[in-house]
Amino acid sequence: MISCNSCNVLITKYLDGNISEKEQNQLMEHVSICDLCKEEYTKYSLILDVLNEKREIEPPETFESEVMAKIQRINLYAKKSRDKKFLKLYFASSILFTLALIIAGAAFREQLLAIFLYINFPTKYAYGIYHFLEVSAVFFTMVKNVLIYLCVYISEVYIILIGLAVLAFLSKAYKPKNKKDKTVELFQK
Numbered sequence: 419m420i421s422c423n424s425c426n427v428l429i430t431k432y433l434d435g436n437i438s439e440k441e442q443n444q445l446m447e448h449v450s451i452c453d454l455c456k457e458e459y460t461k462y463s464l465i466l467d468v469l470n471e472k473r474e475i476e477p478p479e480t481f482e483s484e485v486m487a488k489i490q491r492i493n494l495y496a497k498k499s500r501d502k503k504f505l506k507l508y509f510a511s512s513i514l515f516t517l518a519l520i521i522a523g524a525a526f527r528e529q530l531l532a533i534f535l536y537i538n539f540p541t542k543y544a545y546g547i548y549h550f551l552e553v554s555a556v557f558f559t560m561v562k563n564v565l566i567y568l569c570v571y572i573s574e575v576y577i578i579l580i581g582l583a584v585l586a587f588l589s590k591a592y593k594p595k596n597k598k599d600k601t602v603e604l605f606q607k
């Protein structure tokens with residue numbers, strides 16, 4: 419019967435793979451009666467098993483094409499949202515530009531009419547534009563008066579409240595809706 423120390427040496431030899439048959443028998447004999455060494459032996463042989471298990475982790479054959487498809491989906495999604503943003507910006511700026519043009523035209527409608535008549539612009543259309551600008555001017559004046567009314571007759575507290583409500587609405591409307599989650603969803607598809 420070998421000692422626990424000798425057993426440990428044999429375990430090391432066993433792990434190194436240079437244990438003789440005789441030594442292996444001695445090791446097994448000791449391990450079968452010594453719980454401490456048995457525990458040690460079991461632990462190390464388990465590690466050895468794992469190390470010897472030459473499991474090659476190979477990606478499935480479709481891995482590459484799947485990854486490429488996912489990347490494509492993500493790119494497509496990014497492009498779509500980029501296009502959407504651009505369209506929104508385009509519409510907002512064109513509306514603002516048209517509005518500014520109408521306001522400027524309404525303010526200078528007399529001069530504009532004179533210029534139109536001077537360059538022999540068809541009178542019918544010149545007056546048509548003039549009347550449109552006149553109506554617009556009335557509308558803008560109305561809006562201006564409403565704003566002035568609001569400023570004068572509604573106390574400042576309400577204006578601050580309305581401003582906050584508008585800000586809250588805008589921030590809610592332009593908040594990116596769980597963009598990250600969507601990307602994750604794409605990955606899981």
Ligand SMILES: [Zn+2]
Nearest residue numbers: 422425452455
């Ligand atoms: Zn022992």
